[in-house]
Amino acid sequence: MRSDAMHLAPRPAGAAPLPALSTQPAPAHAAATAAAISRHAQRDGALLPLLHDIQAQLGFIPPACVNQIAQALNLSRAEVHGVITYYPHFHSCTPAPHRLEVCRAEACQAMGGDALAEHAQARLGCGFHERDADGAIDLEPVYCLGLCAQSPAVALDGRPHARMNAQRLDRLLDSLKNGEAA
Numbered sequence: 001m002r003s004d005a006m007h008l009a010p011r012p013a014g015a016a017p018l019p020a021l022s023t024q025p026a027p028a029h030a031a032a033t034a035a036a037i038s039r040h041a042q043r044d045g046a047l048l049p050l051l052h053d054i055q056a057q058l059g060f061i062p063p064a065c066v067n068q069i070a071q072a073l074n075l076s077r078a079e080v081h082g083v084i085t086y087y088p089h090f091h092s093c094t095p096a097p098h099r100l101e102v103c104r105a106e107a108c109q110a111m112g113g114d115a116l117a118e119h120a121q122a123r124l125g126c127g128f129h130e131r132d133a134d135g136a137i138d139l140e141p142v143y144c145l146g147l148c149a150q151s152p153a154v155a156l157d158g159r160p161h162a163r164m165n166a167q168r169l170d171r172l173l174d175s176l177k178n179g180e181a182a
C-alpha cells in the first residue's frame, strides 16, 4: 500500500542518512510499531497516520523500525525515511525531558512573536528543531496554540503560556531549571 505523502514534496536536501540495514529494533519498539501497523496498514494513505501513532506511543520513530514499516506498507526504506525527515513534527531520536514550543503563527508574530522566538533561541543556544546544550529542552515552532487573543504564546511540556515576553520566558525556563512546576 502506498502513501500520497511521497508526492507532497521531494526529500529535503541535507536529510539525515539512512539507518544501517543491520540495526535491529528494541523489542518494545518493534511491538509498538507492529501494533500501529495492525491499526493502520489497511487504510489508504497509511504511512502518515502510522507514523503519528508510533510517535504518540514512543515519543519518536526509531530508525531501526523503518524497515518494518516499509515492508508492511510495501514501500522502500528510502520512501519511509524521506517522509520522516521531511516533516519536522517527526523525531528519529528520543525526545529531551522538556519541550518548549514557540508559536510562529500570524497573530503571535504581530504581537512580538519574532523577538520572542529569537530570544528563545538565544536563551537555549539552539535553533528550532534542535536541543539545548544541556540536552534538557527541545525547541520547536508551532503554528497556533489557540491563544491568539493573548499572544504571543508558548507551550512548555504541553502547558500553554500566554502574553509572553523575553522576561516571562526567562522566568519560565528558570523555574524549570530550579525544578519548580512550569
Ligand code: FES
Residues within 6 Å of the ligand: 103, 104, 105, 106, 107, 108, 109, 143, 144, 145, 146, 147, 148, 151, 152, 153
Ligand atoms: S497565532 Fe499564536 S496562539 Fe494563535
